[in-house]
Amino acid sequence: MAIIGxxxxxxxxxxxxxxxxxxxxxxxxTISVGVLGAVIGGLVLRFLLTVSGWMGGFVGALLGAxxxxxxxxxxxxxxR
Numbered sequence: 001m002a003i004i005g006x007x008x009x010x011x012x013x014x015x016x017x018x019x020x021x022x023x024x025x026x027x028x029x030t031i032s033v034g035v036l037g038a039v040i041g042g043l044v045l046r047f048l049l050t051v052s053g054w055m056g057g058f059v060g061a062l063l064g065a066x067x068x069x070x071x072x073x074x075x076x077x078x079x080r
Contacts, residue, residue: 007035009057010035010065012034012061013062013065015034016062017034021073023073036068037062037064038060039064040067041062041067042057042060
């Protein structure tokens with residue numbers, strides 16, 4: 001059940017993060033960014049702030065997704 005929650009929260013966070021960063025991405029990329037952002041952000045927030053619960057996880061997912069998109073845009077493949 002935790003995996004399904006991670007996917008749902010990651011999808012929501014990925015959707016919001018891609019819109020805030022101005023990226024048009026397909027559904028799989030959006031969910032992937034959100035889930036990876038949830039993992040990164042969740043670990044960092046829980047480690048630094050010991051935030052727990054669904055809301056803390058969502059905030060962590062959103063922050064992690066924003067950081068991942070920023071890294072992708074800054075250091076990822078450049079389009080011509």
